[in-house]
Amino acid sequence: MELAFVIEKVLLVSLIFVITLVIAMYSTLAERKVAGFMQDRFGPDRAGPFGILQPLCDGGKFFFKEEIIPAGAHKTLFILGPTIAIITACIGSAVIPWGQELTIGERVIELQVTDVNVGVLYMFGVVALSVYGIMLGGWASNNKFSLMGAVRAASQSISYELAMGLSLIALLMVTQSLSLKEIVVQQEGFVNWNIWVQPLGFLIFLICSFAECSRVPFDLPECETELIGGYNVEYSSMKLGLYMFAEYIHMFVSSALMATLYFGGYNFPFMNDLGLSQNWITIIGVLVFFAKIFAFIFFFMWIRWTLPRFRYDQLMNLGWKVLIPLAIANIVLTGVITVIKDTFF
Amino acid sequence: MQSLSNRKKVLEQKPMNFWERIYLPAIFKGLSITIKHFFKPIPTVRYPEVERPYSKNFRGQHSLKRDEEGRERCTACGLCALSCPAEAITMISAERQKGEEHLYREEKYAAVYEINMLRCIFCGLCEEACPKEAIYLDGPHVTADYLRKDFIYGKDKLVEPRFDYKDEHEPTA
Ligand code: SF4
Ligand code: SF4
Numbered sequence: 001m002e003l004a005f006v007i008e009k010v011l012l013v014s015l016i017f018v019i020t021l022v023i024a025m026y027s028t029l030a031e032r033k034v035a036g037f038m039q040d041r042f043g044p045d046r047a048g049p050f051g052i053l054q055p056l057c058d059g060g061k062f063f064f065k066e067e068i069i070p071a072g073a074h075k076t077l078f079i080l081g082p083t084i085a086i087i088t089a090c091i092g093s094a095v096i097p098w099g100q101e102l103t104i105g106e107r108v109i110e111l112q113v114t115d116v117n118v119g120v121l122y123m124f125g126v127v128a129l130s131v132y133g134i135m136l137g138g139w140a141s142n143n144k145f146s147l148m149g150a151v152r153a154a155s156q157s158i159s160y161e162l163a164m165g166l167s168l169i170a171l172l173m174v175t176q177s178l179s180l181k182e183i184v185v186q187q188e189g190f191v192n193w194n195i196w197v198q199p200l201g202f203l204i205f206l207i208c209s210f211a212e213c214s215r216v217p218f219d220l221p222e223c224e225t226e227l228i229g230g231y232n233v234e235y236s237s238m239k240l241g242l243y244m245f246a247e248y249i250h251m252f253v254s255s256a257l258m259a260t261l262y263f264g265g266y267n268f269p270f271m272n273d274l275g276l277s278q279n280w281i282t283i284i285g286v287l288v289f290f291a292k293i294f295a296f297i298f299f300f301m302w303i304r305w306t307l308p309r310f311r312y313d314q315l316m317n318l319g320w321k322v323l324i325p326l327a328i329a330n331i332v333l334t335g336v337i338t339v340i341k342d343t344f345f
Numbered sequence: 346m347q348s349l350s351n352r353k354k355v356l357e358q359k360p361m362n363f364w365e366r367i368y369l370p371a372i373f374k375g376l377s378i379t380i381k382h383f384f385k386p387i388p389t390v391r392y393p394e395v396e397r398p399y400s401k402n403f404r405g406q407h408s409l410k411r412d413e414e415g416r417e418r419c420t421a422c423g424l425c426a427l428s429c430p431a432e433a434i435t436m437i438s439a440e441r442q443k444g445e446e447h448l449y450r451e452e453k454y455a456a457v458y459e460i461n462m463l464r465c466i467f468c469g470l471c472e473e474a475c476p477k478e479a480i481y482l483d484g485p486h487v488t489a490d491y492l493r494k495d496f497i498y499g500k501d502k503l504v505e506p507r508f509d510y511k512d513e514h515e516p517t518a
Contacts, residue, residue: 038379306375
């Protein structure tokens, strides 16, 4: 491995890391702004113009808060909880292809940290791991409410991971590849986007992502009315901040994943008819990709300020009795259509 | 039981039909409502920068008035304190000395006049009770403060400032 390669990757990783953190930071502001506009008010706008300094103030406040570790808590696990949550949230972005390659002089730079050929599986593993952060935190707090929140988080994420996986299988039957890069390359232009062949699969995937990120309407692990805050009741100061941060990063990565899998990633319509050089296409592609991600993040927030929370039995019903059968039906349907297409056309 | 008003409506919970069960139509309806609000103009008034005009009959902070010659009207009769349902007003009266005629209109005046703005309910009864038209609740609203003692407004805050033209009437000593 040559040095330049290492430097390139390190730079890319740091860049993505910084971008992820900044986006997560500003998602908190965006969330409150969106909430404000949807409720006919401004949202926070006092810290700096339009409140753009608000996330910094919030972060600063978190650092100055007293840090409390409950006497009955398991200290190691208590600290490990938010750590795992934030780490698993961050490493998810490693396999996402942010753009095509940039050519600077002789070097060709891939805008993807690593193209593992099982990228989809990797994402899945990371997402599944993230529930450990919540579980450990909730259990280690030694508090009934947080334990309940943790149990809910675990059962919810298991239930919805199933449906999510099944909906993905149908997609993989179409793409014939587990590499995210490969999947994006296949969706060149506009008509090849996977959403057109897998609308039902996308819907299921979308719903499951909401559940995986524990966003409204599936935010049962942390519902205030029943659990006074859920798995993170006992957390204070920056540990609580990390949990919240992890959640927003999660949302960002999920949005990126959905844009990648179903909405063509960095591909945009007429990308090859514009007669632009490769570098320009790449740059525009990256911007387009981020636009798609932001659209999804906005959608997450839009849903949050529209829908009420599901009841627990409704959540389980929806997961096991509706989404999983639907996902299976989707697989069968995809299989049948693929076979028909292969034999007759 | 028979309903007397005939307005009683018995609500029964029907099992949800197919469209209700898949939630999606309802979700889209909700989403369309929230997005409509998203683009609506926002009625918020950004307060410290933008102030809404008070209505004409707004009862705000009291002011102790002066007459045409710039003398304090209040004669410390105590009727306002008596009429106050919240017991917000206290005063100490004093007799006008020679040479103070340009300061106080009546022979007796309020040397100390205090209104506790935390007690006051801004009912305006003091204004109604005053025989000398000396007190009016015509100011802006009472602003926030940190200490209770700072809410007891004395004459320094209550008596309205002198008008400029009064200076001519002042006897030259
Ligand atoms: S407005 Fe009412 S409560 Fe306030 S000082 Fe006057 S009489 Fe008392
Ligand atoms: S303000 Fe009016 S009612 Fe009150 S003491 Fe003075 S003159 Fe009397």
